[in-house]
Amino acid sequence: MAEHLILKNGVVFDPMNGIDGEVMDICISDGKIVEKAPANAKAVDLKGNAVMAGGVDPHSHIIGSKLNVARVTSPEVNRHHPYPATSKTRSGVAGIIPSSFATGFLYSAMGYTTVVEPALPATKALGSWEEIEDIPGLDIGLLPLFCNSMITFKYVEEGDIGGLAAYIAWTLKKVGGLGVKVVNPGGTYAWAYGKNVCGLDDEVPEWDVTPRSIMTGIAQAVQDLGLPHQMHFHPTNLGRPGNVHTTMQQLDAIKSVKPSGKKKEVVHLTHMAFDCLGVVEEGMANWKDVASGGLIFADYYNKNKHFTTDLGQITFGQSMTMTGDGPFQHSLYLLTGGKAKWSNIPVDVELPGGAGIVPFTFEPKSPANAVQWVGSLEFALSIKDLWRLFLSTDHPNGGPFLKYPLLISWLMSKRQRDIWLEMVHKFAVERSTIANIEREYSLNDIAITTRAAPAKILGMDKTKGHLGVGADADVAVYGFNPEKTDLGKNPDLILKHFAQAQFTFKGGVQVSKNGIVAKQIHSRVHTTHPKLNEALSARIDRELEEMMSKWFSHSFSNYPVPARYREHLEIPRVIDSTSVQA
């Protein structure tokens, strides 16, 4: 079904291959970028419009029971956003938490082709695979949560990193995961006791583990296995003024982890906008005294190379906060005076305290929200190396992924920032250096932070995030000529063009044109299958059968996701982890 194509006369931004705005042809055959297209290839004249690899989003909550609970409890956020069916595409709703089909189509319309769901309770993975059946047009990955699982605690308590690595390997294979997610290690477990953790060495009820031993243990296990994506990390103390310091402490703690050798980075700090709040000089750690932590954290980022990060930008307006950080969600509910609809979803053994959901509106006129908004922008505009950063809103936490064009406009256009600084609370200016920052991201910078860097961070850069020979033919064409368009001066054009790609090709198939999706194709799911040595493999089978039979309320043999839900979607990547010792 994939065609042979030559995309002619596009102005190409392909930073992974050192191409910054060159007019060139892109040849596509059988879903791949090739040197030369076959003679019968169809030519498409792009007339000087901008061409990039398909967008890569490693952190967007688009799958799972938390989404469904949010949709069920808040139908009002979708009611006025219908997504009608066409003869070729299914219908749905397209508000801040779109339904499954609409999710795929909305991403395609923006030129995105790869999206990772970063919070999978592994024991519920079957449901996620079923949902993916109904999310079209994407390459998808799932990151199971290991941070508050009783099984993780058992291995960490015993200092058995080999056992922990084997548990991770077993789970990735049995349920089809791409990498490893950690959320508030120990804190969500403590939430089963109505408690939380904040310091690195705080106690976790019933277990001889600490946030430090859990986060370093898991990060090390990920490295020992040689997983392509480093530990994806949501730290403790989320959303607390002054937490930029505790976040840096946690990143410092993770420095002790030895990299596997393939990559320098051993941790990905996610949604830094929620993790890097400062306080004013001599201020207290409360919302009254909150200040941007952007500059402090940019300095730390420039000096420390063992981690990558993403923004988790807040975008104002209605959002839906949902994290595996149950106690944080409860504190957000209390912040609304107990008025908000608070949901909490415990998961057997793996998340005893429960993930939480609270609808939340970020107000431009709220001092706290304005400061949080400015902090991540100040950070993004103050760092040197963009290859360790990707753009995100932590959809739908900071706002829906539909707001990416707005985020891009803030980064690309000083004029746009000035317009917004007029609209938001004055603390944004008073408690940050944003007003003095002249820097504007170039299109090349945008191509790095929305394609190339996220693909590298995920360890998928062989086939994703670039347009070199051998890459998957995931291509986005934007309907403006970069040589003739001054986006910095015309932020409205940024909003217009990045909201609706002129063409999106997924695996060589044109799925959308001018933002209208006319083709519904199955998504694919990328998974990692670490191969363990025989001794460790036998040991983990035995130990997990014993623990899972004792702790879960369903049968051990019913834990894995059966092949029948996977084999037609899955692209497994086998990696050699036989060096991990039993």
Added chain:
Amino acid sequence: MTEVGNTFKDIVCTFCGCLCDDIIIEVDGEKIVKNTNGCAISKERFVGHMENRCLQPTVKGNPVTLEKAIQRAVEIIASSKRLLIYGLSSTENDAQREAYRLAEITGSVVDNTTSVCHGPTILGAQESGETTAALAEVRHRADLVIYWGANPAAAHPRHIPHYIRQPGEYIKDPKKDRQIWLVDVRETTTTRMVDRFLKINPATDLEVIQTLRALIRGTKLDVTEVGGIDIKELEEIATAMKTAKYGVLFFGLGLTQSWGRHRNIDAAIRLIQDLNAHTKWGLMPMRGHYNVSGANKTSTWVTGYPYAIDFARGYPRFSPGEYTAVDMLARGEPDAMLNIAADPVAHFPRAAVAHLASIPVINIDPKFNMTSQLAEVNIPAAIAGIECDGAATRMDGLPLYLKKVIDPPDGVIPDRDILRMMIKSLEKVMK
């Protein structure tokens, strides 16, 4: 699948929302001969799977081929202006997903049995959120479990013995370390299984819950009793709830369908939320049909909404009370109905059934039921989890894979395949 000769282990029971998955099924030739671990209902479901079976497609009571039955069903659907698709809670997820597709291409209404059971639970959650629970966590941690308006002994026979009255990691002795209470308006078979029974007056659930909320917040109330319970006792209950280490409230139709309905649930959710300021609590509806949770889930990811959905405008709209099956029928709105894996004639109020009797009904079900007697077209289906595979969702949201242990009767296919055949031929007709 663990298969020893003709013995199947770790089979999921597809009857109630407990979805017990430790069932051992023995098959001898073409017969299921034994069910180990299942409750009496489960044994009946498996060993008796061939009883009362509809084996032959019929149109107006006359035996026809499957193709003919589908052809007639498609004629009815294609000529209908306002089709109602209903049921879906006693089948697996893929059949539900096909039903939404059918509703979308025909511009129909699709509703599941939630609208007559835990619909108010969903409306309550839309007011206040959902602070849920998970069954293994209840077993490991809960020192106080309260059933409210539920009769698990009859409707979910293994809920207490299999999930709750069991030792957990931190509850070593489930008799001593865990209290199980029951709140209901009358004694039931569950009364004998619990540690404490609280009989409240009918239609006072809301008052009792709100009183508990006030007491938990430390408000002194100038009354001597509420709902037939002495205020002293209510004070003691409030204190017990506040001082429990980990509490769980399971509620049934006695709370959702009694006076107050979704307001009862709204109040119960708020009660649990309030308690989380002091200790840890969660709540869980006792979902009846084995995959009604799955019906809400699939409906929500596909359409954005859990039930009561209209596709007349080419996109999903949600309006309980308007697009719910009983209300649609009582208004006389549908001019045809496609019923899948439910028995509306047995359960709907008279006015709704009267309208059903006046319109063409297509009925897909493994067994004869009251709806089949009234349906113009009857198409037999395989039983998911016995005669075909699939997926379903336990009452706490856990998805489980349903296995096939025996072939369906000759010529009988899964309902998802019947729906796919209908969709295929409708797409031709409607082009």
